[in-house]
Amino acid sequence: xxxxxxxxxxxxxxxxxxxxxxxxxxxxxxxxxxxxxxxxxxxxxxxxxxxxxxxxxxxxxxxxxxxxxxxxxxxxxxxxxxxxxxxxxxxxxxxxxxxxxxxxxxxxxxxxxxxxxxxxxxxxxxxxxxxxxxxxxxxxxxxxxxxxxxxxxxxxxxxxxxxxxxxxxxxxxxxxxxxxxxxxxxxxxxxxxxxxxxxxxxxxxxxxxxxxxxxxxxxxxxxxxxxxxxxxxxxxxxxxxxxxxxxxxxxxxxxxxxxxxxxxxxxxxxxxxxxxxxxxxxxxxxxxxxxxxxxxxxxxxxxxxxxxxxxxxxxxxxxxxxxxxxxxxxxxxxxxxxxxxxxxxxxxxxxxxxxxxxxxxxxxxxxxxxxxxxxxxxxxxxxxxxxxxxxxxxxxxxxxxxxxxxxxxxxxxxxxxxxxxxxxxxxxxxxxxxxxxxxxxxxxxxxxxxxxxxxxxxxxxxxxxxxxxxxxxxxxxxxxxxxxxxxxxxxxxxxxxxxxxxxxxxxxxxxxxxxxxxxxxxxxxxxxxxxxxxxxxxxxxxxxxxxxxxxxxxxxxxxxxxxxxxxxxxxxxxxxxxxxxxxxxxxxxxxxxxxxxxxxxxxxxxxxxxxxxxxxxxxxxxxxxxxxxxxxxxxxxxxxxxxxxxxxxxxxxxxxxxxxxxxxxxxxxxxxxxxxxxxxxxxxxxxxxxxxxxxxxxxxxxxxxxxxxxxxxxxxxxxxxxxxxxxxxxxxxxxxxxxxxxxxxxxxxxxxxxxxxxxxxxxxxxxxxxxxxxxxxxxxxxxxxxxxxxxxxxxxxxxxxxxxxxxxxxxxxxxx
Numbered sequence: 003x004x005x006x007x008x009x010x011x012x013x014x015x016x017x018x019x020x021x022x023x024x025x026x027x028x029x030x031x032x033x034x035x036x037x038x039x040x041x042x043x044x045x046x047x048x049x050x051x052x053x054x055x056x057x058x059x060x061x062x063x064x065x066x067x068x069x070x071x072x073x074x075x076x077x078x079x080x081x082x083x084x085x086x087x088x089x090x091x092x093x094x095x096x097x098x099x100x101x102x103x104x105x106x107x108x109x110x111x112x113x114x115x116x117x118x119x120x121x122x123x124x125x126x127x128x129x130x131x132x133x134x135x136x137x138x139x140x141x142x143x144x145x146x147x148x149x150x151x152x153x154x155x156x157x158x159x160x161x162x163x164x165x166x167x168x169x170x171x172x173x174x175x176x177x178x179x180x181x182x183x184x185x186x187x188x189x190x191x192x193x194x195x196x197x198x199x200x201x202x203x204x205x206x207x208x209x210x211x212x213x214x215x216x217x218x219x220x221x222x223x224x225x226x227x228x229x230x231x232x233x234x235x236x237x238x239x240x241x242x243x244x245x246x247x248x249x250x251x252x253x254x255x256x257x258x259x260x261x262x263x264x265x266x267x268x269x270x271x272x273x274x275x276x277x278x279x280x281x282x283x284x285x286x287x288x289x290x291x292x293x294x295x296x297x298x299x300x301x302x303x304x305x306x307x308x309x310x311x312x313x314x315x316x317x318x319x320x321x322x323x324x325x326x327x328x329x330x331x332x333x334x335x336x337x338x339x340x341x342x343x344x345x346x347x348x349x350x351x352x353x354x355x356x357x358x359x360x361x362x363x364x365x366x367x368x369x370x371x372x373x374x375x376x377x378x379x380x381x382x383x384x385x386x387x388x389x390x391x392x393x394x395x396x397x398x399x400x401x402x403x404x405x406x407x408x409x410x411x412x413x414x415x416x417x418x419x420x421x422x423x424x425x426x427x428x429x430x431x432x433x434x435x436x437x438x439x440x441x442x443x444x445x446x447x448x449x450x451x452x453x454x455x456x457x458x459x460x461x462x463x464x465x466x467x468x469x470x471x472x473x474x475x476x477x478x479x480x481x482x483x484x485x486x487x488x489x490x491x492x493x494x495x496x497x498x499x500x501x502x503x504x505x506x507x508x509x510x511x512x513x514x515x516x517x518x519x520x521x522x523x524x525x526x527x528x529x530x531x532x533x534x535x536x537x538x539x540x541x542x543x544x545x546x547x548x549x550x551x552x553x554x555x556x557x558x559x560x561x562x563x564x565x566x567x568x569x570x571x572x573x574x575x576x577x578x579x580x581x582x583x584x585x586x587x588x589x590x591x592x593x594x595x596x597x598x599x600x601x602x603x604x605x606x607x608x609x610x611x612x613x614x615x616x617x618x619x620x621x622x623x624x625x626x627x628x629x630x631x632x633x634x635x636x637x638x639x640x641x642x643x644x645x646x647x648x649x650x651x652x653x654x655x656x657x658x659x660x661x662x663x664x665x666x667x668x669x670x671x672x673x674x675x676x677x678x679x680x681x682x683x684x685x686x687x688x689x690x691x692x693x694x695x696x697x698x699x700x701x702x703x704x705x706x707x708x709x710x711x712x713x714x715x716x717x718x719x720x721x722x723x724x725x726x727x728x729x730x731x732x733x734x735x736x737x738x739x740x741x742x743x744x745x746x747x748x749x750x751x752x753x754x755x756x757x758x759x760x761x762x763x764x765x766x767x768x769x770x771x772x773x774x775x776x777x778x779x780x781x782x783x784x785x786x787x788x789x790x791x792x793x794x795x796x797x798x799x800x801x802x803x804x805x806x807x808x809x810x811x812x813x814x815x816x817x818x
């Protein structure tokens with residue numbers, strides 16, 4: 003004997019009902035000598051419409067008649083599409099009579115202005131009665147003989163209308179006797195409905211058709227229960243939240259119960275209980291892809307080598323917290339709490355209690371939170387009044403995320419991996435629960451973080467192929483465009499060799515901004531950006547925060563002060579920041595320290611390697627020295643690729659202004675070259691190095707021995723070039739003085755004994771700075787470990803390509 007159940011989407015219309023008919027006939031052929039029982043749900047959406055109609059009638063709203071008319075019309079159309087004209091009359095008449103009954107009941111509700119739970123059950127029961135009768139008639143019309151059996155005559159319950167409790171001894175006897183006495187091979191039954199001892203219609207709870215099928219299967223000791231739905235089995239996570247979720251081919255009864263309890267909608271939670279004790283396999287199959295394997299639920303599932311079987315969640319949770327010093331060491335508090343909730347029919351979903359006994363938290367349906375507060379505060383009124391217990395505290399807007407798997411038992415580290423993964427992505431855990439079976443680890447988090455948390459966990463526990471990194475890039479100029487080109491070039495390499503899928507999901511420049519959760523096509527990013535909305539920094543940052551994507555990194559490839567001022571908002575949301583922009587790290591020390599502290603506090607990265615030396619590993623090297631316990635005693639450096647290029651190329655044959663213009667045209671200078679020529683940019687860099695070595699330093703603490711005439715530093719950039727031409731004699735004199743002494747000009751930064759300075763120097767051939775060509779930078783680190791011969795970092799210190807590569811490297815560091 004076998005039992006098949008078809009859900010609402012499987013019988014939503016005539017086309018789908020034909021698929022059901024075909025599947026049923028194939029099932030009959032599997033056991034030609036056995037019996038097949040088919041349980042049918044209401045047409046998709048009909049139960050909701052019936053409930054809505056009853057509610058409208060009770061509220062005195064006559065529009066309930068229009069809703070009932072739609073229900074009737076839908077079923078009549080199904081009959082006309084499925085049953086030959088010569089056989090339609092009796093079926094149409096039966097459907098019409100049932101629809102008249104629904105209308106009569108709703109008319110009574112309308113006149114009374116009252117909808118009892120008993121009447122509501124009566125109204126919604128018609129959905130399954132109608133759909134199952136139509137399926138039965140369709141099969142008969144195709145020459146497939148069957149018996150329509152009324153579930154209300156076979157399943158006996160108590161009178162708890164809306165979610166009745168099954169009387170299994172009576173039900174098992176009724177079912178066993180009925181099917182044993184019948185000579186039929188195929189039986190069609192309505193799901194969801196039952197009856198109490200007085201014959202009143204009851205229902206088994208939303209999703210109860212699954213439960214009906216399981217009750218029947220258990221009662222007749224079926225060889226197999228098939229649940230036919232619109233997905234190809236249970237999945238590792240909700241595919242609406244996790245695009246990479248995959249089907250679980252096998253799963254145990256216990257795992258299925260855990261996953262279904264924690265939000266997996268494929269199967270109704272109580273379904274497993276009646277079949278588990280009889281060891282009846284349950285097969286989840288897809289009506290619309292019957293050839294798919296689906297999910298087989300049985301006592302001992304095949305192990306897949308993964309400790310975790312699935313990830314699930316429950317939304318709309320409220321956390322109730324009962325706290326007070328008067329609870330410590332006093333027995334009975336927990337009992338009274340749960341008793342007060344049970345008396346008001348409030349189901350507890352999760353429980354956690356501190357070992358101090360000072361507090362106890364429970365998770366319940368958010369819709370019942372206010373009702374729960376009234377009940378609990380009333381129960382503990384005396385303790386609250388005397389100050390021994392605080393009034394019940396309620397937190398709403400929460401959800402539960404759960405890891406489920408039989409193989410979790412006795413495997414240490416799973417909890418740590420779970421909480422580490424979501425913690426790194428800024429998901430705060432409000433409460434934790436783990437059963438003694440070690441089959442489930444549950445965490446209460448903000449509902450807004452559910453999608454991110456589930457994706458992070460799925461990535462860590464199931465996706466060995468790659469880790470997804472979501473980039474938001476501000477700045478698409480010279481360096482920004484080079485960075486995007488490098489990311490495009492390396493996308494395949496990163497995915498194949500580093501298991502990183504790097505996507506640009508947001509992009510902005512000074513004029514436009516654009517977002518795409520699927521990732522912006524880097525072949526056409528300029529077109530996408532041009533078609534975006536007007537750029538607004540505040541809205542861009544808020545969108546980055548509100549999207550709440552896992553592994554998010556904000557990349558600032560601008561020199562904009564306003565952009566640097568939003569880093570704190572991003573870091574506080576656990577969004578890593580990679581900054582080419584030097585403004586933040588060279589701003590007031592308090593802001594610099596705040597950013598570093600936020601990064602530590604919220605498990606985010608704040609990386610700015612390109613602030614000093616473009617793509618050179620200057621800051622990374624300094625950080626490695628400090629982390630390994632070394633102490634920096636002195637730093638000497640040529641930190642401006644621009645100034646090094648200028649003084650390497652200026653010999654008086656061309657004007658100083660022309661050489662500076664060449665440097666700007668070749669992309670070595672800041673957007674405003676005066677930042678380089680004035681020494682301000684070098685001051686920023688030596689200050690950043692001093693700060694990273696542990697010194698508290700601000701710009702006003704740095705001595706700047708500028709070589710630029712003050713008249714060059716006022717007005718526009720155009721005025722700057724004109725004035726430099728006028729001051730050519732000044733620059734030629736500086737050059738000539740060094741040349742006459744056989745020395746070169748280098749703009750050198752120094753840091754020693756807490757003091758920093760920058761300025762132009764004459765260097766001879768013995769200096770580490772003498773043989774420094776083109777746009778090269780060099781940094782000399784003198785430390786306790788390198789007291790005489792410094793640790794030297796040398797190489798190209800300017801240029802869009804090398805700067806972009808440095809930003810790229812920081813992105814990869816943040817990804818790991």
